[in-house]
Amino acid sequence: MASPRQDSVRSRSAEPDPGGLKTVQMPHRQEPSGEAGDAEGSLRELPRWMRFYFYGMHGVTLDVLLSSLQGFVNHRDPKLVGFSSPYLCVMHSLTHFALEKIYSQKRSFRGRPVVFHLVFYPSIYIGLQILIGNINTLTEQVRMVSGTQLVVHYILALYFGHVFHRWLSRLRFDTPCTPDPACKPSQVDRGHEPLQGLPGFVRFLFFGMHGFLDEVVFTSVFNLVEKSDRTLSGHTSLWSFLMYGSCSYLVEKLYFHLRFSRGWGPWRRLPFYVCFIYTWEFSWGLVLRQFGACSWDYSHYPYNFMGLITLLYLPGWVCLSLYQDVLSNALIRVKCTKDVTGPSNGNGEVNGQLEKKIL
Known part of the structure; x- marks a missing residue:
C-alpha cells in the first residue's frame, strides 16, 4: 500500500576539527525505486504475525485456485467456484512457517542448489501436504495421493522455493517512518501524498487473496450456523479475486485521498466506502450474470x-470497510528492497548474500 512518510535521515557527529567545531553529516540513501530512502535501522523483516497472516491467505488462495480449476475441467461451470476452510488457513500458516525455516537452511547446501531445490525442499513440502490432507479427512483410513496430485505438489514446491520465498524475503517492515495509524486526521500532514512502498499490482494481488479469505470465512461460518456443517467448508469464486482486488485497491486510493488530502475521519469516510462497494458488487454481478458466471x-x-x-x-x-483502513495502515509500512535477504538464522546471520551464490 502507499505510505505517507518523510525521508528518514540519520545524523552523526564527526571527529572534532582542530578549531573545536563539530561537523554534522546528514547521509541520504537512495532507494532502488527512486523514492526517498529510509534509515537502515528502520527496516526489519516482516513481523511474525504478518507472515502467518500472509501464509494463511496465500494457502487459501491456492486451495480455491486448484479446486475451482478442477471443477471447471469436470463440469465446465463458468462460475469457477473453489473451496477452502478456516481450518486449512491455520494449517497453511503453520506449515509454511515451518517451510520458511527449512528454506533458511539452504546455506547448508552451498554448491548443491539442485539437491536443495529439486529434491530436499520438494520432499518436505509434499510430505507436509500429504499430512495435512490426511488430517483434514479426520478418518481412520489413510488417504492415498494420486500421481497427478504428486505432480501438482511438486510444481508448487518449485514455485515456493524459486519464487515465493525469494519474493517474501525482500519485504521489510518500516515502523518509525510512518505516522501513527491511531492519530487524528488533523495530526497528519495533508500536504504530502502517501509514497508507494509496494507496487500497485502487488497490492491488487494482496487484496484479491484477502477477498478469498473473507468469503471463505464468511461462507464457512454461514454453513456452520445454518446447516450445522462442522467441517467449516467455505467457498468462493475465481471471479471474486478480480472483484475484491480491484474494489479494495480503488477504496485504498479513496482512503488516501479522503484521509491525507481532506483529513476526514473514518466515520465520515464510511458512507463513501459502502456506496462504492455496493456499486462495484452490482456492476460485477450484472456483467457476470450475462455469461452465467455470477456465483451469488x-x-x-x-x-x-x-x-x-x-x-x-x-x-x-x-x-x-473499517477493516480496510486497518489493512492499509499496516501495508503502508511494508517496503520491497532490492537485495534478496532471508530470515536470520540462529547465529544472527542473514543469509541474503548466500542467496546470490546459491541461485
Whole structure:
C-alpha cells in the first residue's frame, strides 16, 4: 500500500576539527525505486504475525485456485467456484512457517542448489501436504495421493522455493517512518501524498487473496450456523479475486485521498466506502450474470435489488470497510528492497548474500 512518510535521515557527529567545531553529516540513501530512502535501522523483516497472516491467505488462495480449476475441467461451470476452510488457513500458516525455516537452511547446501531445490525442499513440502490432507479427512483410513496430485505438489514446491520465498524475503517492515495509524486526521500532514512502498499490482494481488479469505470465512461460518456443517467448508469464486482486488485497491486510493488530502475521519469516510462497494458488487454481478458466471443470488433475501445486492449484508460491508483502513495502515509500512535477504538464522546471520551464490 502507499505510505505517507518523510525521508528518514540519520545524523552523526564527526571527529572534532582542530578549531573545536563539530561537523554534522546528514547521509541520504537512495532507494532502488527512486523514492526517498529510509534509515537502515528502520527496516526489519516482516513481523511474525504478518507472515502467518500472509501464509494463511496465500494457502487459501491456492486451495480455491486448484479446486475451482478442477471443477471447471469436470463440469465446465463458468462460475469457477473453489473451496477452502478456516481450518486449512491455520494449517497453511503453520506449515509454511515451518517451510520458511527449512528454506533458511539452504546455506547448508552451498554448491548443491539442485539437491536443495529439486529434491530436499520438494520432499518436505509434499510430505507436509500429504499430512495435512490426511488430517483434514479426520478418518481412520489413510488417504492415498494420486500421481497427478504428486505432480501438482511438486510444481508448487518449485514455485515456493524459486519464487515465493525469494519474493517474501525482500519485504521489510518500516515502523518509525510512518505516522501513527491511531492519530487524528488533523495530526497528519495533508500536504504530502502517501509514497508507494509496494507496487500497485502487488497490492491488487494482496487484496484479491484477502477477498478469498473473507468469503471463505464468511461462507464457512454461514454453513456452520445454518446447516450445522462442522467441517467449516467455505467457498468462493475465481471471479471474486478480480472483484475484491480491484474494489479494495480503488477504496485504498479513496482512503488516501479522503484521509491525507481532506483529513476526514473514518466515520465520515464510511458512507463513501459502502456506496462504492455496493456499486462495484452490482456492476460485477450484472456483467457476470450475462455469461452465467455470477456465483451469488440474493433474490430470496429481503431488501435485495435484482438479486445482486442486499441491505441484509450492510453490517458486514461496514465492518470490512473499517477493516480496510486497518489493512492499509499496516501495508503502508511494508517496503520491497532490492537485495534478496532471508530470515536470520540462529547465529544472527542473514543469509541474503548466500542467496546470490546459491541461485
